[in-house]
Every structure is written in structure tokens, then in C-alpha cells.
Amino acid sequence: MIIPTRDRPGPLHRALRSLARQTYRRFEVVIVRDGGAPIEQVVGRWQREMPITLIDTGNRHGVSHARNLALAAAHGDHVAFLDDDDVFLPHHLQAAVDALRTGRADAVYGQALISPTWIEDLPRSPGGLPRKDYAFDPVFLGIANTIHTGSLVTRNPASTRVRFDETMHHCEDWDFLLALHHTAGYQLASLDDVTCVYHQVPRPGAVTTAYQTSPTPFTRARATVYRRWPVTEDRAEAYREWFRSFDQRLDTRIALGLPVPLYVYERAVRGLHTAFTARRGPDPALLDRLLPSTAASWPVQSSDTVPISALTGGEHAAH
Numbered sequence: 001m002i003i004p005t006r007d008r009p010g011p012l013h014r015a016l017r018s019l020a021r022q023t024y025r026r027f028e029v030v031i032v033r034d035g036g037a038p039i040e041q042v043v044g045r046w047q048r049e050m051p052i053t054l055i056d057t058g059n060r061h062g063v064s065h066a067r068n069l070a071l072a073a074a075h076g077d078h079v080a081f082l083d084d085d086d087v088f089l090p091h092h093l094q095a096a097v098d099a100l101r102t103g104r105a106d107a108v109y110g111q112a113l114i115s116p117t118w119i120e121d122l123p124r125s126p127g128g129l130p131r132k133d134y135a136f137d138p139v140f141l142g143i144a145n146t147i148h149t150g151s152l153v154t155r156n157p158a159s160t161r162v163r164f165d166e167t168m169h170h171c172e173d174w175d176f177l178l179a180l181h182h183t184a185g186y187q188l189a190s191l192d193d194v195t196c197v198y199h200q201v202p203r204p205g206a207v208t209t210a211y212q213t214s215p216t217p218f219t220r221a222r223a224t225v226y227r228r229w230p231v232t233e234d235r236a237e238a239y240r241e242w243f244r245s246f247d248q249r250l251d252t253r254i255a256l257g258l259p260v261p262l263y264v265y266e267r268a269v270r271g272l273h274t275a276f277t278a279r280r281g282p283d284p285a286l287l288d289r290l291l292p293s294t295a296a297s298w299p300v301q302s303s304d305t306v307p308i309s310a311l312t313g314g315e316h317a318a319h
Contacts, residue, residue: 001029002074004066005084007036011199014120016046018087024094027080028053030070035060064164064172071156071163079156081173085199086150087120092195096153099191106186107154109136109147110195114266119197130266132198136188138181140276142231143239144269145174147188151196152177160184171221178229200263214254218265219247235281239272242282249291256294264290 001019005012012031019029029052033039043054055069071079078100082088092110099108111133113122123129134146141147157163162179164172180186222243231237246268253260261267271286 001027001080001082002067002070003029003031003082003084004034004063004070005031005036005039006034006060008084009037009039009042011085011118012039013042013045014118015082015084015087016042016050016052018089018120019082020046020049021090022088022093023090024097025050027093028074028076030055030073032057032066032070034063034066062166062169064166064168067164068166071158074156074158077156078153080153081149082196083150085201087197087199088150089122089195089197091193092151093153095191095193095195099189100153100155104187105189106184107152107180107188108191109151109153109188110191111193112148112151112196112198113194114198114200114263116200116202116262118199118201122194130263130270131194132266133190133194134273135190137277138188139231139233139236140239140273141178141181142229143236143276144243144272145171145177146269146273147177148196148198149173149176150198154180154186157184157186168221168224170217171225175225175228178225182229214251215247216251216254219251222247235276235279239276239282242272242284242287243268246287246291249287249293253291253294258294261290 003012003015016029019027027050029050031039031043031052032055034057040054043052046052053073055066055073057066057069067081078097080093080096095110096108099105111131114130114132132146132148132151134140137146157180160180160183162176162184164176168175177188181188226240231240250260250264268286268290271290272282275281275283275286
């Protein structure tokens with residue numbers, strides 16, 4: 001179990017409590033404190049219930065560095081990732097271990113429930129909350145990240161060259177997944193059940209906070225991923241162009257001080273994935289529904305953006 005943490009002793013306590021509730025008990029925990037508030041008291045509380053190794057970096061070096069330190073310290077044949085503000089449901093590890101024992105995949109991931117409030121169990125009516133519940137598709141993974149890092153359990157990559165890119169501070173998990181598949185040759189598979197909760201509670205340092213500057217860190221990170229992992233299918237490239245236009249319009253709205261709709265990225269991925277699996281091209285109208293055009297909009301000056309008109313024709317038109 002790999003947990004990077006910084007300035008979240010309360011959420012870390014809840015994350016560790018979710019580990020203590022696991023029905024599968026054969027695991028060790030490696031926590032990396034990446035600077036910030038002290039956590040010795042929190043860790044000490046749970047060391048009585050499970051083996052925990054605490055690594056302290058002293059100063060902040062980033063989540064990729066923290067995860068790489070934990071990977072180097074991990075002894076198990078498999079590793080699982082849990083962010084300090086997320087939680088596992090009690091059957092998460094058991095479901096993953098059972099799937100890995102079949103030998104049909106090197107890494108598996110459960111469905112993740114996305115919640116804007118702190119929860120530790122499935123709500124009675126979770127239907128109103130979005131999920132990351134996508135079957136593995138290596139082509140679509142090159143378009144958008146459909147896998148929550150906190151749902152992943154993978155064969156230990158110690159014998160491979162794959163590590164988290166420490167120069168990346170956003171989308172580093174997406175890059176890691178692509179490297180596992182394309183560089184290390186790992187086969188990935190999804191589980192058929194919700195096994196974890198992915199919290200998107202607005203607060204400093206959270207994913208939602210990154211959507212407050214223009215261009216967003218995700219715009220720049222997505223451009224890096226697209227350059228590093230090229231696609232060969234025209235249809236996949238057309239979907240990438242849709243996302244570049246999504247980023248351009250989102251950046252424009254932020255620059256104008258307009259609000260970002262809740263779950264806009266998850267809704268974009270859901271809409272595109274539905275069309276992609278139906279073997280249709282990306283729908284420009286989806287962009288208008290998610291991020292309506294503004295009268296005062298202007299193009300973001302970036303070689304990594306394209307106008308929405310490019311999605312309806314040209315050499316990358318969907319087939």
C-alpha cells in the first residue's frame with residue numbers, strides 16, 4: 001500500500017481507517033510524508049493495527065517523488081495506491097487479489113465513486129454521483145484517463161523501468177498507466193464493482209483547485225502526455241483534438257472569471273467514451289453543452305490547441 005501525503009492528517013486518518021477495515025489483511029503500508037504538517041500521531045494510532053513504514057522527505061518534492069520512494073521501499077509482489085484523501089471500501093483489496101490470481105491481467109482497477117463531500121461508505125442512493133467505471137481500452141486511455149489511481153492494484157513494477165515522472169505535477173498517474181501498458185507490457189483489466197471513493201472536495205491543493213488558473217495545469221499536462229504517447233488511429237487523434245478544444249474553451253472561461261461546471265471533466269470523458277465505444281466520431285455539440293461559448297472568448301495562444309471547427313473535417317476527421 002502506497003500513500004503519499006502532505007498537510008492532510010485528518011483525511012489520512014480516514015484513509016488508514018479504510019485500510020484497517022479491509023477483509024484482505026496481508027499487506028504492508030508505506031506512507032511518504034512529502035513535507036507539511038506532522039503525521040506521527042496519526043500514523044502511530046494505526047501502527048497498532050497494520051504494519052506501516054513512514055518515510056519523511058522533510059521538504060516538499062511532489063507526489064511523483066513520494067510514490068517513487070514508496071515503490072523503492074515496497075516488498076510485496078503487488079502494490080496498491082491510495083491518496084491520503086481517498087478511501088477504499090472494505091472489499092477493495094480482496095476483489096483485486098482475486099482478479100490478479102486468475103493470471104489474466106498484470107494490473108486491475110475497481111470502479112471509483114466520485115464524491116464532493118467526505119464519505120467512507122457507499123451512500124444509500126449513490127446514483128446521483130459520477131463514477132469512474134470504464135472497461136480497459138488501450139486506445140481510449142491514450143485520449144483520456146479513465147482509471148483512478150486510488151483504484152489500481154498492480155504487479156510490482158520494480159523489475160521494470162516504469163516509474164512516476166517527477167517532472168510532472170498533474171496527470172503523472174495517467175502517464176504512469178500508459179507507461180505500464182506500452183513500456184512494460186502490462187495487461188490491465190477492470191473490476192465490475194465500486195471498490196473505492198475518489199474525493200473531489202473543494203479545498204486548497206485539490207484537483208478542483210487546479211481549475212482556477214488559465215491555462216490550467218491539466219491543459220499543459222495533457223499536452224505533455226499527448227506528445228509523449230502518440231496515437232496512430234485517425235479517430236483517436238480526432239478525439240484528442242476535441243480535448244484540446246475542451247481545454248482551450250475551459251481556459252478561456254477561467255480567464256474571463258466564469259465558473260467551471262461541476263464534474264465537467266468527468267462529464268466530458270463520459271460523453272466521449274460513449275461515442276468512442278460506439279465507433280462514432282467526437283461530437284462538437286457535446287462541447288457546447290458542457291462549456292457554452294462566450295461572446296468575449298478568444299483563442300488561447302498555444303500550439304497544443306485547435307479550433308472546434310477542426311473536429312468536423314480535415315485530415316483528422318473521425319471515420
